[in-house]
Amino acid sequence: MKKARLIYNPYSGDRSFRMRLDLVIDKLQRGGYEVIPHRTMSVEDIYLSISNSDYCDCIIVSGGDGTINHVINAMLQKDLDVPIGIIPSGTSNDFAAHLNIPKRVSHACDIISNGNILEIDVGKINERYFVNVAAGGLLTDVSQKIDINLKNTLGKMAYYIKGIEQLPNFRAIPITIEHEDNIINEMVYLFVILNGSTAGGFKLAPDATAHDGKLNLIAVKSCNLMELFNLFIKMLKGEHLESSNIIYLKGEKFSIKCNENIETDIDGETGPLFPLNVSISNKKLKVFTPINHI
Numbered sequence: 001m002k003k004a005r006l007i008y009n010p011y012s013g014d015r016s017f018r019m020r021l022d023l024v025i026d027k028l029q030r031g032g033y034e035v036i037p038h039r040t041m042s043v044e045d046i047y048l049s050i051s052n053s054d055y056c057d058c059i060i061v062s063g064g065d066g067t068i069n070h071v072i073n074a075m076l077q078k079d080l081d082v083p084i085g086i087i088p089s090g091t092s093n094d095f096a097a098h099l100n101i102p103k104r105v106s107h108a109c110d111i112i113s114n115g116n117i118l119e120i121d122v123g124k125i126n127e128r129y130f131v132n133v134a135a136g137g138l139l140t141d142v143s144q145k146i147d148i149n150l151k152n153t154l155g156k157m158a159y160y161i162k163g164i165e166q167l168p169n170f171r172a173i174p175i176t177i178e179h180e181d182n183i184i185n186e187m188v189y190l191f192v193i194l195n196g197s198t199a200g201g202f203k204l205a206p207d208a209t210a211h212d213g214k215l216n217l218i219a220v221k222s223c224n225l226m227e228l229f230n231l232f233i234k235m236l237k238g239e240h241l242e243s244s245n246i247i248y249l250k251g252e253k254f255s256i257k258c259n260e261n262i263e264t265d266i267d268g269e270t271g272p273l274f275p276l277n278v279s280i281s282n283k284k285l286k287v288f289t290p291i292n293h294i
């Protein structure tokens with residue numbers, strides 16, 4: 001039997017994964033896997049678990065984007081080159097949604113058992129990897145600042161409430177983006193660099209795929225409230241990228257500088273400080289995905 005390390009974060013999403021553990025083991029065993037579970041007690045535990053998984057044929061992660069982020073960082077640090085299965089059990093699960101991996105636990109297990117593998121790209125920002133998004137500025141650190149109990153109870157709604165709470169303090173930040181031979185100096189409210197297509201449930205880069213060897217940089221320029229509101233409406237319709245208040249760049253490398261002490265975010269976790277050197281590694285990871293993925 002093939003061996004599968006199952007790493008699960010008991011605090012992801014509404015904390016209900018533990019109630020489904022028996023179902024998961026049953027489904028995966030029937031799919032040909034001996035399951036070796038690891039309930040993480042902390043983020044450090046994720047790194048420890050991967051260090052002890054050399055003998056495994058695949059890594060299965062149950063959690064949201066933050067947990068997936070630590071698992072892939074640990075795997076890439078250790079050069080552990082085995083496929084990853086995802087059982088989405090976080091709050092937003094943007095990356096799993098991008099890969100069409102269903103939230104329903106039994107269906108997610110079927111995808112792992114079916115064994116269809118997609119090679120996906122991974123973003124790198126300074127020394128850390130990200131699978132879905134790296135970001136900075138207004139609203140981008142909502143998931144870091146949120147109270148874990150509120151998130152467990154209210155789910156995605158907690159992100160929106162925290163976001164509205166932050167609005168009175170919003171201001172533009174001066175950034176310099178270097179991309180290919182261009183240098184852009186601009187005041188922006190926020191920037192996101194996407195490998196996937198969605199962040200916080202919003203489809204920000206509708207055409208992005210995580211296996212095209214490209215990252216998508218989207219920044220919202222400083223503008224008045226009316227323009228910002230119109231931009232939000234356009235975003236809901238997927239038409240925001242054409243707006244003159246948006247910087248939209250597609251590429252393999254970006255460098256971003258900012259003289260202010262602004263926090264950054266990668267996959268919902270605390271990111272590195274400026275300056276940021278962002279790049280993409282094409283087809284760096286193998287992930288079990290549905291046949292009709294993206």
Ligand SMILES: Nc1ncnc2c1ncn2[C@@H]1O[C@H](COP(=O)(O)OP(=O)(O)OP(=O)(O)O)[C@@H](O)[C@H]1O
Pocket residue numbers: 009010011012013014040041042043063064065066067068089090091092093094143151267268269
């Ligand atoms: N026992 C634990 N093991 C791992 N991470 C933990 C643990 N307890 C709390 N955490 C925190 O959980 C966060 C990751 O949560 P995760 O992203 O999996 O779920 P989520 O935030 O509910 O979902 P999403 O990111 O999709 O919105 C990390 O920031 C980490 O600090």
